[in-house]
Amino acid sequence: MISSYTAGEMMTKLGSIFASVMIFYAYFPRELLDPVKRYAQKSLSYFYPYLQITIPEYQGDYAFERSKVFAAVERYLNAKSTKQAKRLEANVTRDNDNIVLTLADQEQVTDEYKGIKIWWASKLTTPNKQSITFYPREDEKRHFRLTFHKTYRDIIIDNYLKHVLDEGKSITIKERQRKLFINNKSENWYGYRRSMWSHVVFKHPATFDTLAMDPVKKQEIIDDLMTFSKAKDYYAKVGKAWKRGYLLYGPPGTGKSTMIAAMANLLKYDIYDLELTAVKDNLELRKLLLDTSGKSIVVIEDIDCSLDLTGQREKKKKDEENDPIKDEITKKMEEKKLSEVTLSGLLNFIDGLWSSCGSERIIVFTTNYKDKLDPALIRRGRMDKHIELSYCGFEAFKAFAKKYLNIDSHDLFVDVRKLLEETKMTPADVAENLMPKSDGEDKESCLMRLVKALEEAKEEEKRKAEEEEKRKVEEEEKKEKENGKVIKEVLENGENVVAE
Ligand SMILES: Nc1ncnc2c1ncn2[C@@H]1O[C@H](COP(=O)(O)OP(=O)(O)OP(=O)(O)O)[C@@H](O)[C@H]1O
Numbered sequence: 001m002i003s004s005y006t007a008g009e010m011m012t013k014l015g016s017i018f019a020s021v022m023i024f025y026a027y028f029p030r031e032l033l034d035p036v037k038r039y040a041q042k043s044l045s046y047f048y049p050y051l052q053i054t055i056p057e058y059q060g061d062y063a064f065e066r067s068k069v070f071a072a073v074e075r076y077l078n079a080k081s082t083k084q085a086k087r088l089e090a091n092v093t094r095d096n097d098n099i100v101l102t103l104a105d106q107e108q109v110t111d112e113y114k115g116i117k118i119w120w121a122s123k124l125t126t127p128n129k130q131s132i133t134f135y136p137r138e139d140e141k142r143h144f145r146l147t148f149h150k151t152y153r154d155i156i157i158d159n160y161l162k163h164v165l166d167e168g169k170s171i172t173i174k175e176r177q178r179k180l181f182i183n184n185k186s187e188n189w190y191g192y193r194r195s196m197w198s199h200v201v202f203k204h205p206a207t208f209d210t211l212a213m214d215p216v217k218k219q220e221i222i223d224d225l226m227t228f229s230k231a232k233d234y235y236a237k238v239g240k241a242w243k244r245g246y247l248l249y250g251p252p253g254t255g256k257s258t259m260i261a262a263m264a265n266l267l268k269y270d271i272y273d274l275e276l277t278a279v280k281d282n283l284e285l286r287k288l289l290l291d292t293s294g295k296s297i298v299v300i301e302d303i304d305c306s307l308d309l310t311g312q313r314e315k316k317k318k319d320e321e322n323d324p325i326k327d328e329i330t331k332k333m334e335e336k337k338l339s340e341v342t343l344s345g346l347l348n349f350i351d352g353l354w355s356s357c358g359s360e361r362i363i364v365f366t367t368n369y370k371d372k373l374d375p376a377l378i379r380r381g382r383m384d385k386h387i388e389l390s391y392c393g394f395e396a397f398k399a400f401a402k403k404y405l406n407i408d409s410h411d412l413f414v415d416v417r418k419l420l421e422e423t424k425m426t427p428a429d430v431a432e433n434l435m436p437k438s439d440g441e442d443k444e445s446c447l448m449r450l451v452k453a454l455e456e457a458k459e460e461e462k463r464k465a466e467e468e469e470k471r472k473v474e475e476e477e478k479k480e481k482e483n484g485k486v487i488k489e490v491l492e493n494g495e496n497v498v499a500e
């Protein structure tokens, strides 16, 4: 009989059966349909050896926040589904141009845990009531359903679900968009925007690979950071807060800020760039601290210029009248118009950071003049590791040559090495001279430019040293002359006294 149907007739027949079922559903009284459905499900579950767990996207009808469990499961399944599922949904992440693939509706993936097979499915339910809403989720409700054999009930509930959540969370951390926070002036803390920190997406390209410095020193810093980031249990065991302080010091242009970006990229932390001069007083500083979160680096750049160490400065004023460094700091401080934050306020801030909410934090200070800082500020326990970033050495130059010119050796390297030993040039200047100025510029002319710049710098240093020497000699001569004059006067006076 069936074979006598053509394909077209077959489709028509099936279509009419489907239509009849739909009409039956639509007109059959709901009060009768629900108990029938419930009864059918109950009898089915009696014979059905599997258990199901549903994880809804929003818990409760009026929940505005997406369930964290759902989000973690979603991340976990996304990682699995890109390899397994045939139908995926592509979404663009917020503030970003990355594409994230998620399981499409009704799509399934299988997972295995300690030899147990688990089936996951993504479901979308659309209620048939007609409503207009601002929240699309009210129309569409998504959930994940996991199915497994009931023999494994305990292991799935006690172990597997925890494993999924942990994995999901760690993928979220790995893939999350990191942020760079900058503190707002307190005038803007309230009102429309109501925020102590403004943020942008943190996308600095610096990494430890691109940071040119002595490889041994670099590896030591990387190891220190990695040990810190994995030491949750250790810190808990010894009863220390899971925090670490770094002081980066060295002349301008030696890569202090670049290293902070590399640290954040390595550990995948957010950065809180704290501008102390925009903070009115110690109380505000404390409030800002409370508004930061874990997995972050709190940075205070140019700490020497941001803080009014009045007490100390007044005491030292006499001895430092001719100190050009101090003059420069004072000038910078005046330009920035100081806040009322005091040294003790800052010390409390750091200690507070150590003991307050959130863990896994790093604090970094940068300065051009380490010696000018109050020892209390940088003692171990506050600043655990002091890192000096200095003028460009040969190893750092080699890293730049690899990065910009893709070479490991060249005849001119000998000259560069000698010149770098004889003169001081910051990595920023070496990079600027070595970088090809156009697409076609050849390696030799880039190296030549650097050699020339180094020679000029050497000449300049020599000239300055000679000038300084000349100045010293002149000063000596002047002093000697004055001393001679005084002696002469004394002698003359002595003769007069004798004559009288
Ligand atoms: N060691 C380095 N490796 C790679 N690039 C560097 C290094 N040092 C400096 N640079 C380059 O030089 C520029 C200036 O560096 P950076 O801002 O990190 O210096 P800084 O030490 O923070 O200076 P300042 O004390 O003035 O703040 C950056 O654009 C960076 O790319």
Ligand SMILES: [Mg+2]
Residues within 6 Å of the ligand: 256, 257, 258, 301, 366
């Ligand atoms: Mg800097």
